[in-house]
Amino acid sequence: MTIEVGTQAPDFTLPDSNKEKVTLSSFRGEKHVLLVFYPFAFSGICTGELCQVRDEIGDYQNDAVQVLGVSVDTPFSLKAWAEQEGYTFPLLSDFWPHGEVAKTYGVFNDTAGFALRGTFLIDKEGVVRFAEANAPGEARDQAAWKKALAEVLG
Known part of the structure; x- marks a missing residue:
């Protein structure tokens, strides 16, 4: 079961591709x-x-x-991939x-050992404003992300 819209997003700290720690709650009050x-x-x-995100990063x-x-x-894998593809946003x-964080968000596939395609928009107060989870092999419709962002940004 994925985290539901309107609930507080579980906090976490994970290393990025440079092995620097990133904490979700560090964005509270500052950024969605x-x-x-x-x-x-x-x-x-x-x-x-992720290349679509890279190519449309301003959106x-x-x-x-x-x-x-x-x-x-x-x-190490994330660093190589980010360099190869030119991703400028953090990969955690x-x-x-x-998969502990993916489990917390309800998007971990226990059988296969990987995260599903889960997307969550968390507002500046730490509340989930958009949530989706797609099955393996099912690409996401990123237009829904843009719509959710437009609603949060007003």
């Missing part, structure tokens, strides 16, 4: 957060989705919104304890 879970770096659908990230990507990959490693 678009939290994008994806199964694996270097996989086809994941690359396509997703600005002075009021921070994009955070999360997968169960190691920071939910590697160990394996």
